[in-house]
Amino acid sequence: MHETEQLKAAFATIAEEAPDVGGVTAALAERRRVASQRRMVLRLAGAGAAAVAIGGGVATYERLAGRRPVLPEAEQPGDAVALHTRPAWLPDGYTPSQLVVAVGDANSPEELRQLYTARAWSDGDGGTVTLAELTAAGFTPPANATTVDVGGVSAVLVAGPSGTELTWRPSGGPMVRLQARRGGSGDPEVDRPLALRIAQRLTLSPARVVVPRLGWLPPGVDGSAWGDMYVPDGYWYAGPADRAFTTMVDLGPTGLDTHADPIARTVQVRGRDGYVTRSGALVIHLADGRWLRVYETNKDAPPLSFDTARALAEGLRLAPPVDPSVF
Amino acid sequence: MTFEEFVAARLPALLRYATVLAADPHDADDVVQEVLLRVQQRWSRISDLDAPEAYVRRMIANELISVRRRFAARLRREQVTAPQPVPDRSDEVAGNDALVRLIRTLPPRQRVVVALRYVEDLSDVEIATMLGISLGTVRSQAARALATLRRALTPTSPHTLEI
Numbered sequence: 001m002h003e004t005e006q007l008k009a010a011f012a013t014i015a016e017e018a019p020d021v022g023g024v025t026a027a028l029a030e031r032r033r034v035a036s037q038r039r040m041v042l043r044l045a046g047a048g049a050a051a052v053a054i055g056g057g058v059a060t061y062e063r064l065a066g067r068r069p070v071l072p073e074a075e076q077p078g079d080a081v082a083l084h085t086r087p088a089w090l091p092d093g094y095t096p097s098q099l100v101v102a103v104g105d106a107n108s109p110e111e112l113r114q115l116y117t118a119r120a121w122s123d124g125d126g127g128t129v130t131l132a133e134l135t136a137a138g139f140t141p142p143a144n145a146t147t148v149d150v151g152g153v154s155a156v157l158v159a160g161p162s163g164t165e166l167t168w169r170p171s172g173g174p175m176v177r178l179q180a181r182r183g184g185s186g187d188p189e190v191d192r193p194l195a196l197r198i199a200q201r202l203t204l205s206p207a208r209v210v211v212p213r214l215g216w217l218p219p220g221v222d223g224s225a226w227g228d229m230y231v232p233d234g235y236w237y238a239g240p241a242d243r244a245f246t247t248m249v250d251l252g253p254t255g256l257d258t259h260a261d262p263i264a265r266t267v268q269v270r271g272r273d274g275y276v277t278r279s280g281a282l283v284i285h286l287a288d289g290r291w292l293r294v295y296e297t298n299k300d301a302p303p304l305s306f307d308t309a310r311a312l313a314e315g316l317r318l319a320p321p322v323d324p325s326v327f
Numbered sequence: 328m329t330f331e332e333f334v335a336a337r338l339p340a341l342l343r344y345a346t347v348l349a350a351d352p353h354d355a356d357d358v359v360q361e362v363l364l365r366v367q368q369r370w371s372r373i374s375d376l377d378a379p380e381a382y383v384r385r386m387i388a389n390e391l392i393s394v395r396r397r398f399a400a401r402l403r404r405e406q407v408t409a410p411q412p413v414p415d416r417s418d419e420v421a422g423n424d425a426l427v428r429l430i431r432t433l434p435p436r437q438r439v440v441v442a443l444r445y446v447e448d449l450s451d452v453e454i455a456t457m458l459g460i461s462l463g464t465v466r467s468q469a470a471r472a473l474a475t476l477r478r479a480l481t482p483t484s485p486h487t488l489e490i
Binding site (some may be wrong): 004006008009010012018019021024 | 334338339342343345346350353354355356359360362364367422423426431441442445446447449460476477480
């Protein structure tokens with residue numbers, strides 16, 4: 001056999017050992033999930049501030065950036081946030097996909113940063129409904145807006161390829177913004193009647209949720225705009241809207257995959273057992289059975305130091321899973 | 328083409344390519360995963376290239392020979408996977424098995440150069456461009472690799488491998 005052929009045959013033998021695609025596709029799916037959740041927090045945080053002009057009478061939050069690590073009281077809960085409305089009707093197949101509580105936009109002046117909430121439902125096939133409650137008083141309609149009647153109240157309607165958006169103040173409630181999109185439609189003629197039907201059946205339904213809050217951020221990170229997100233599989237994600245902050249802090253029903261990122265050592269943080277992985281992620285098993293995780297999502301970022309991870313974990317004010325009835 | 332479509336269409340080939348270059352399926356899995364996570368973040372720019380897959384293959388090759396990768400792979404092997412004894416199968420398909428074993432022992436850069444030359448059929452100039460090294464380095468790496476591998480090559484042909 002020619003030497004080149006012998007080499008090709010040997011490499012062909014090695015090639016037969018190629019792994020299954022499952023490991024890589026699972027890792028990519030996990031990254032997509034984390035990234036889309038972070039993007040949603042950032043996008044909604046931006047949208048909230050951009051859509052709303054100056055308002056008043058809103059909760060204020062202390063600036064977190066640059067504070068040194070301080071141990072909070074054990075298991076101190078996060079902030080309670082009020083919800084006021086709920087859709088009484090959604091199309092078949094739409095199920096809760098997330099709850100976001102956010103303050104402002106990192107690019108807006110601090111005085112414009114308003115607390116707002118958003119709940120979203122999806123049909124798993126590109127169809128989404130998002131209901132945001134905006135705590136500011138004013139609203140500046142965009143140039144392409146039209147006006148429609150929703151339950152006897154004038155609402156601003158904006159139709160586009162990403163869905164139909166309605167903004168109005170229901171009688172006795174806060175200003176709300178509803179966005180609806182049918183999966184794969186991209187057609188205002190389809191999305192518009194869907195948005196109007198949901199809007200007309202919006203009801204006042206007071207509820208409260210306790211959200212987690214970071215109590216410490218690394219110096220240089222702007223903590224005055226932030227977002228928390230809850231997804232119905234039981235995870236809370238908390239973080240500032242500052243894009244420079246790529247560390248994920250979350251609370252949920254599982255630890256990290258230690259097959260992909262093995263445990264380097266065990267630790268005690270917040271008085272609870274936990275572990276640090278080889279990549280520097282910190283995972284703590286909480287008294288209620290959930291896991292607090294602090295991990296870096298940007299592969300190109302410097303490794304997460306234990307001091308930083310511990311300070312983030314110790315500073316986090318916890319929140320319980322969200323009662324499904326708020327959706 | 329979206330990133331997801333690219334992965335769906337090309338992932339098996341990329342894993343096979345990485346396995347050949349790494350001579351280790353675990354390293355291949357790690358490297359492809361790491362590279363695609365980076366590609367995913369920059370897909371809008373990479374997809375605009377004339378040959379996105381060639382760019383991704385170059386990232387895989389370079390990742391495999393990076394110092395950081397070699398360090399990480401060594402750590403993983405030493406701490407997680409106990410070394411496996413290599414069975415003595417000298418009586419069966421001796422030539423191919425011996426060659427495969429020798430390929431696995433090559434330094435990463437030598438192995439990548441040989442694989443790119445004999446499996447991917449790249450010219451030495453193309454290999455030098457892909458890996459960002461000089462043509463002389465490509466040829467010296469190939470020469471050293473082939474000197475090692477010749478111990479297992481069967482001299483049944485008058486043709487010799489070019490170095």
